[in-house]
Amino acid sequence: MDKNYMLKAIEISKLGSGFVNPKPLVGAIIVKDSKVIGQGYLKNFDSLSAINMAINSATESLDNSTLYINIESDFKELLETNIKNVVVGTLDPIKNGQEIETLKTNGISVTLGxxxxxxxxxxxxxIHYSKTNTPFVFTKWAMTLDGKLATKTYDSKWISSDDSLKFVHHLRQQVSAIMVGENTVKQDNPMLTTRLEGIKISNPLRVILSKYGDLPLDSNIFKIDKDKKTLILCSSKIQKSKEKEILKTGAKILKFEEKNGHLDFKDIITALGNNNIDSLYIEGGSAVLASAFESKIVNKVYAAVxxxxxxxxxxxxxxSGNGIxxxxxxxxxxxxxxxxxxxxVIIKGYIS
Structure with missing residues (x-):
């Protein structure tokens, strides 16, 4: 039964997806006599903890109950209850078992793993961001059975099925930032927003790689409000006039020194990490993806065939790029x- 309750904790934790970054997704279930009597999740960055919500929602006395939680957390609320058993999915890399030891010291039984x-x-x-202070980077593309992203006339709408497109928007919901290059902006004029029905939406920061800011100012990425923000990554050599035009739209600019005539991806992810961006979804185009792979900053790949x-x-x-x-x-x-x-077919894999 432990696995079933942990699966429940995992599922409710996902309700915080897109709203807790750079904190972890946390779900907590309180079980007594084989019945769930309380549950909670981390709703957003500043909300009550999942444990606190679960305790407050309990429908019965907490005596002889068990708490299930997907990741090690601050357990101080538990010490004021009669919960004597805790089941934890995995350690928090920052806390690194310290909270588990606190529970044991206070006579609470802990099952880990x-x-x-x-x-x-x-x-x-x-976990990645906690260890490296750089965003977890993943890429996703949709291609035909013969490995094409678009036709020779650059037409790519739509390679994927409607269901596959919904999958993309669920990916967008999970991350802090989404990146494309200036060519994708010019050719496709994407919105780069999250569009899902039936759930609260979180739009990632739109990050555009444009060395000299050569972007149409009427592009969708410059439709900016409190829920839709844009960051342009460009060279320190960008013309002042172009920089002023972009800033007038409400977009932000982050400038980098060029290396061999290019913006260096390792510099980029370091800067994004220092700005509390814990995750980066690179959606295209092919030149940007090539640079990302060549820089060895990609952690995970999704490919829809x-x-x-x-x-x-x-x-x-x-x-694209020079290739191997x-x-x-x-x-x-x-x-x-x-x-x-x-x-x-959605293929998923990791790069060591």
Whole structure:
């Protein structure tokens, strides 16, 4: 039964997705006599803790009850209750077991590691950011069965099925920032917002890679309000007049020194991490993805393969750049899995 209750804790923790960054997703379940009598989750960055919410929602006395929680947390609220058993999915890399020892010192029984892998994947963003102070970076693209991102005329709407597009918006909901390059802005004029029905929406910060700010000012990314914000990453050599035009839209600018004529991705993720950006979703285009892989800053890859064929040697592939010369040097994903969404196959894997 421990696994079932931990799965419940994992599921309710996801209700905080998009609102707690850079804190972890936390879900807490209180069980007594094989019945859930209280539950809670971290709703947003400044809200009551999941444990506090679970305690406050309890419908019965907490005597002889057990708390299930997906990640080690501050357990001080528990010390004031009669809960004597705690089941924890995984350790918090910052607390590193200190809170577990506090529970044991106060006579509370602790079981650690129930659904550990699932709990760690749930909070892979938080765990990575806590250890490195740089964002967890993942990429996602949709391609045809013959590996094309768009036709030779740059038409790409829509390769994916409707269900696959919904999957993309769930990814956007999870992250602090989403990135595309200036060519994607010019060709597709994307909104880069989260569009989902039936849940509260969190829009990621729109991060645009544009070395000299060569962007149409009527683009959707410059439609800015309290819920939709944009950051332009550019060279320190950007013209002052162009910089002023961009700033007038309400967008922010972050400038970098060029290295070999390019903006360095390692400099970028360091700067984003220092600005409390714990996660970065790189959505395109192919040149930006190539630079990200060449810089070795990508942690996770999603690829949606649609059962369509375009053909054409000039059709666009997901990752451009110079490419790798020898197959033995190819980037190999590990912990690979897949699922079928609509008619598409979503492949997921990690880069060590």
């Amino acid at each position: 129930i659904l550990k892998e699932e709990c760690e994947e749930l909070n892979e963003i938080y 649609a059962p369509k064929i375009i053909g054409g040697k000039n059709a666009i592939t997901p990752v 010369e020898k197959m033995r040097d190819a980037i190999v994903l590990n912990k690979v899995s897949h699922e079928i969404i609509g008619n598409d």
